[in-house]
Amino acid sequence: MEENVKTDTSGPGYGTYILVWLALISLTCLTVAVAGFNLAALTVVVALIIAVVKSSLVVNIFMHIRFEDRIFKIFLSVAGVVLFVIFALTFADVFFRK
Amino acid sequence: MSEIASKPEVLHVKHLHKDEKGAKIGMWLFLFTELLLFTGLFLLYAAYRYVYSADFHRAGFETHTLIGAVNTIILLTSSLTVALSIAAIERGKKWISATFLGITILCGLFFLVNKYFEWSSEIGRGLYPGSPKLLNDTNGINLFFGLYYTMTGLHGLHVVVGIIVLTFMLVFVLRGKISSEDPVKLENAGLYWHLVDIIWIFLFPLFYLIN
Amino acid sequence: MADIAIAPSSVTDNYLLNSGKRSGVLSWIFSTDHKRIGIMYLVSTLSFFAVGVVLGLLMRLEMITPGGKIFAAQTYNELFTLHGVIMIFLFVIPGIPASLGNFFLPIQIGARDVAFPRLNLLSWWIYMIGGMLAIASLFLQGGPVDTGWTFYVPYSIRTGTDVTLSVLAAFILGFSSILTGINFLTTIHRLRAPGMGWFRMPLFTWALYATAWIQVIATPILGITLLLIFIERIFNVGIFDPSRGGDPLLYQHLFWIYSHPAVYIMILPAMGVVSEIITTFARRTIFGYKAIALSSLAIAFIGYLVWGHHMFSTGMSDTARFVFSLLTFLVAVPSGIKVFNWVATMYKGSIDPKPPFLFVMAFIFLFSIGGLTGLVLGSLATDIHVTDTYFVVAHFHYVIFGGAVFIFFGALHYWLPKMFGRMYNLKIASWSVLILFVGFNMLYFPMFILGYEGMPRRYFTYLPQYEALQHLSMVGSWVLASGLIIMFANLIHGMRKGPLAGDNPWGGTTLEWTIPSPPPKENFEEIPIVTHEPYYHHEGE
Numbered sequence: 001m002e003e004n005v006k007t008d009t010s011g012p013g014y015g016t017y018i019l020v021w022l023a024l025i026s027l028t029c030l031t032v033a034v035a036g037f038n039l040a041a042l043t044v045v046v047a048l049i050i051a052v053v054k055s056s057l058v059v060n061i062f063m064h065i066r067f068e069d070r071i072f073k074i075f076l077s078v079a080g081v082v083l084f085v086i087f088a089l090t091f092a093d094v095f096f097r098k
Numbered sequence: 099m100s101e102i103a104s105k106p107e108v109l110h111v112k113h114l115h116k117d118e119k120g121a122k123i124g125m126w127l128f129l130f131t132e133l134l135l136f137t138g139l140f141l142l143y144a145a146y147r148y149v150y151s152a153d154f155h156r157a158g159f160e161t162h163t164l165i166g167a168v169n170t171i172i173l174l175t176s177s178l179t180v181a182l183s184i185a186a187i188e189r190g191k192k193w194i195s196a197t198f199l200g201i202t203i204l205c206g207l208f209f210l211v212n213k214y215f216e217w218s219s220e221i222g223r224g225l226y227p228g229s230p231k232l233l234n235d236t237n238g239i240n241l242f243f244g245l246y247y248t249m250t251g252l253h254g255l256h257v258v259v260g261i262i263v264l265t266f267m268l269v270f271v272l273r274g275k276i277s278s279e280d281p282v283k284l285e286n287a288g289l290y291w292h293l294v295d296i297i298w299i300f301l302f303p304l305f306y307l308i309n
Numbered sequence: 310m311a312d313i314a315i316a317p318s319s320v321t322d323n324y325l326l327n328s329g330k331r332s333g334v335l336s337w338i339f340s341t342d343h344k345r346i347g348i349m350y351l352v353s354t355l356s357f358f359a360v361g362v363v364l365g366l367l368m369r370l371e372m373i374t375p376g377g378k379i380f381a382a383q384t385y386n387e388l389f390t391l392h393g394v395i396m397i398f399l400f401v402i403p404g405i406p407a408s409l410g411n412f413f414l415p416i417q418i419g420a421r422d423v424a425f426p427r428l429n430l431l432s433w434w435i436y437m438i439g440g441m442l443a444i445a446s447l448f449l450q451g452g453p454v455d456t457g458w459t460f461y462v463p464y465s466i467r468t469g470t471d472v473t474l475s476v477l478a479a480f481i482l483g484f485s486s487i488l489t490g491i492n493f494l495t496t497i498h499r500l501r502a503p504g505m506g507w508f509r510m511p512l513f514t515w516a517l518y519a520t521a522w523i524q525v526i527a528t529p530i531l532g533i534t535l536l537l538i539f540i541e542r543i544f545n546v547g548i549f550d551p552s553r554g555g556d557p558l559l560y561q562h563l564f565w566i567y568s569h570p571a572v573y574i575m576i577l578p579a580m581g582v583v584s585e586i587i588t589t590f591a592r593r594t595i596f597g598y599k600a601i602a603l604s605s606l607a608i609a610f611i612g613y614l615v616w617g618h619h620m621f622s623t624g625m626s627d628t629a630r631f632v633f634s635l636l637t638f639l640v641a642v643p644s645g646i647k648v649f650n651w652v653a654t655m656y657k658g659s660i661d662p663k664p665p666f667l668f669v670m671a672f673i674f675l676f677s678i679g680g681l682t683g684l685v686l687g688s689l690a691t692d693i694h695v696t697d698t699y700f701v702v703a704h705f706h707y708v709i710f711g712g713a714v715f716i717f718f719g720a721l722h723y724w725l726p727k728m729f730g731r732m733y734n735l736k737i738a739s740w741s742v743l744i745l746f747v748g749f750n751m752l753y754f755p756m757f758i759l760g761y762e763g764m765p766r767r768y769f770t771y772l773p774q775y776e777a778l779q780h781l782s783m784v785g786s787w788v789l790a791s792g793l794i795i796m797f798a799n800l801i802h803g804m805r806k807g808p809l810a811g812d813n814p815w816g817g818t819t820l821e822w823t824i825p826s827p828p829p830k831e832n833f834e835e836i837p838i839v840t841h842e843p844y845y846h847h848e849g850e
Contacts, residue, residue: 012185013185014182014185017178017181017182017185018178020178021174021175021177021178024174024177025171025174028167028170028171028174028302031302031303031307032163032167032307035163035303035307035308041151043307043308044147044308047303047304047307048300048303050303051299051300051302051303054299055296055299055300058177058292058295058296058299059292059296061181062177062178062181062288062292063288063289063292068122069119071123071498072122072123072126075123075126075127075130076126078522078526079130079133079134079526082134082526082613083133083134083137085613085614086137086141086530086566086613087141087144089614089616089617089629089632089633090141090144090145090559090562090566091144091145091148092617092626092628092629092632092633093558093562093617093625093626093628093629094145094148094149094559094626095148095626095628096626096627096628096629097624097625097626098626117424117499119499120424120495120498120499120500123494123495123498123499124424124425124428124491124492124495127490127491127494127495127525128487128491130525130526130529131487131491131525131526131528131529131532132529133529134526134527134529134530134533135529135530135532135533136533137529137530137533138529138530138533138534138537138563138566139533141559141562141563142548142559142563145556145559146554146556146559149556150554227544227545227546227547228544228545228546228547233553236554237553237554238554240547240553240554241547241548241553241554241555244546244547244548244553245548247544247546248537248540248546248548252536
């Protein structure tokens with residue numbers, strides 16, 4: 001294949017990585033702090049939202065998805081959609097049982 | 099007549115260049131399989147938590163939030179160091195890369211040590227699958243701890259594998275088999291480590307922050 | 310007809326000859342050549358198929374009279390479990406992709422090998438280890454498994470038979486499937502020849518692509534499900550134990566989230582082969598290429614949305630049942646599109662009824678019956694009546710055996726002459742199709758009636774009113790078995806001693822027919838440059 005020229009994946013530099021790390025640590029402190037409040041059913045939702053934000057930082061920057069070719073983003077979306085479908089349909093059962 | 103069969107150049111034609119992008123595609127696909135593996139467990143957790151929310155909340159008091167938080171910070175830091183290690187090798191800085199890689203491995207080991215103390219304490223307090231204390235308690239508590247040990251245990255197994263893989267990578271870096279010309283192995287190993295980190299990012303709030 | 314002189318190069322350069330350091334068996338089991346790996350898979354999967362067939366024949370024999378005269382109930386449970394595990398995990402799932410896919414995927418896209426040849430070999434080794442462990446579980450620790458291939462909890466956790474080793478074997482086999490999937494996806498993305506855009510790939514390649522996605526994404530769910538049984542049996546965690554709050558239905562969800570997409574792993578490659586065979590033997594280009602290509606992807610995706618139809622009577626919520634039934638009807642649509650397009654391809658074609666084509670004709674009939682009876686099962690009201698009866702057994706044998714496996718046989722008849730360079734006896738092959746077709750229908754059609762009349766599946770005995778149909782079915786199994794023996798004997802004899810086949814005995818137009826039979830080690834002397842779509846038949850050829 002012609003495309004064997006070394007693809008330039010030198011994405012972020014040391015500085016960006018450290019900034020992301022700081023963000024991740026802050027979000028961790030945030031999620032621990034929030035856990036102290038009594039939010040009943042919302043607890044899980046808030047915790048998951050923060051976890052999703054942290055994961056997208058890791059996926060996009062540490063794992064480079066943001067800088068990769070589109071095909072990787074498509075692949076990730078496919079996996080994401082399947083994940084969503086699995087949860088949604090299982091809960092179509094669990095959530096609606098008498 | 100037998101030239102074609104014995105020409106060594108002909109035999110090597112199929113590996114003209116190393117395909118970096120292909121290796122990366124293959125690695126991401128493998129990561130999807132790991133993701134889907136844990137999905138099954140997260141699905142069970144979601145279903146049982148929905149049914150036994152009060153019990154899960156109560157069980158959350160038994161887990162060590164502090165150790166969990168410390169372990170989270172450790173893994174996040176190790177993700178940073180492995181990313182820095184890769185950035186270093188891409189810039190040809192072999193020794194910096196090796197150092198960061200070593201720190202990553204140490205973080206992993208630190209994580210496992212913490213886990214050892216954590217589990218020992220919980221088992222010591224009679225909180226293990228099939229223990230009398232658990233069996234006497236409600237169903238929800240039983241399921242919580244069943245999932246707790248299964249999920250954090252499987253995750254821990256992946257940490258062990260990750261440490262082994264990264265150690266091999268460290269050797270390759272020191273020996274020059276991984277370099278700025280060919281950083282693919284380290285990049286792929288890094289991807290694996292980041293996934294291990296991401297799984298913990300979700301495990302942490304689900305098992306440690308529900309009180 | 311097959312006296313065409315072989316290209317001189319394949320006398321000295323074909324993948325069957327050894328030139329490396331090793332010789333004999335070692336040169337095969339350590340080979341990273343996709344063609345050799347494909348053949349090793351072929352031999353091993355067919356060997357397991359033979360074992361599975363024998364088990365099936367024994368099961369039919371048990372039905373000779375009601376009352377368990379031949380086998381005890383326990384033994385019968387073990388027979389049908391083993392039959393399912395072997396046929397599904399060791400034969401049909403690896404099936405076409407691992408053997409013929411491995412052999413022909415790189416060639417069809419103009420590559421010299423797959424993207425990860427060493428992983429490919431590892432995949433076969435893992436398959437063999439899994440297979441050996443499965444065999445070992447028959448003899449160790451509690452004996453053959455008796456849970457059914459579905460390993461439902463709580464029985465699979467409580468039974469004394471060797472479930473632990475069996476699920477471990479199946480878990481390991483899963484890795485083989487996953488590695489093949491990763492390999493094929495990367496190969497198709499990265500190694501297509503110059504000029505072969507996505508919409509110039511053969512439809513068999515498209516089918517393998519869609520299948521590979523399922524292998525990668527669905528198999529891990531089976532992995533975790535089996536792992537959980539393993540953990541339960543050893544550590545007694547209680548995740549599925551009803552007495553500790555566990556929900557057996559969640560096990561079923563996890564199990565079928567894999568096992569339904571798994572059936573598309575079984576059928577999609579076969580559908581790809583059908584497109585290949587029909588275009589070659591109708592001498593026409595395919596009708597609706599894009600529709601067929603994209604319908605493979607559609608089936609792969611929608612296949613993830615329907616698993617609950619295996620659980621209609623087990624206690625799911627009404628909402629779930631309604632949703633799954635609706636989605637199940639949806640998945641029939643892309644399959645229907647394929648069947649219509651295939652038939653349209655044949656219209657005004659110049660049909661050459663060689664054995665591969667006859668297998669496709671049999672397939673269209675058998676698969677249609679299987680598919681339509683699937684609608685009976687997918688619709689809630691009728692499913693309640695026939696679920697867990699012989700009706701289901703007939704349905705899945707029609708689609709899997711009559712569908713995927715008949716095409717596997719057809720594919721062998723199509724491609725073995727390319728793989729080994731020799732031709733089998735066409736007349737005997739055509740007769741074997743007929744015998745197989747008759748035997749198959751005798752064996753399985755009565756089961757629709759038996760199920761409709763209420764006979765449950767997996768029972769070692771039955772009420773006297775079912776005896777006549779059971780007898781018919783049993784005789785059918787012997788006819789089928791005879792057909793299998795004749796077919797395989799003909800193929801084996803042909804490959805060893807048949808006349809030379811030449812590069813292109815059928816007039817196919819995809820890339821594999823442009824290279825010698827058997828193919829050279831590197832597949833192509835020069836990587837071809839592709840300039841048009843596949844199935845390009847000149848007007849009036």
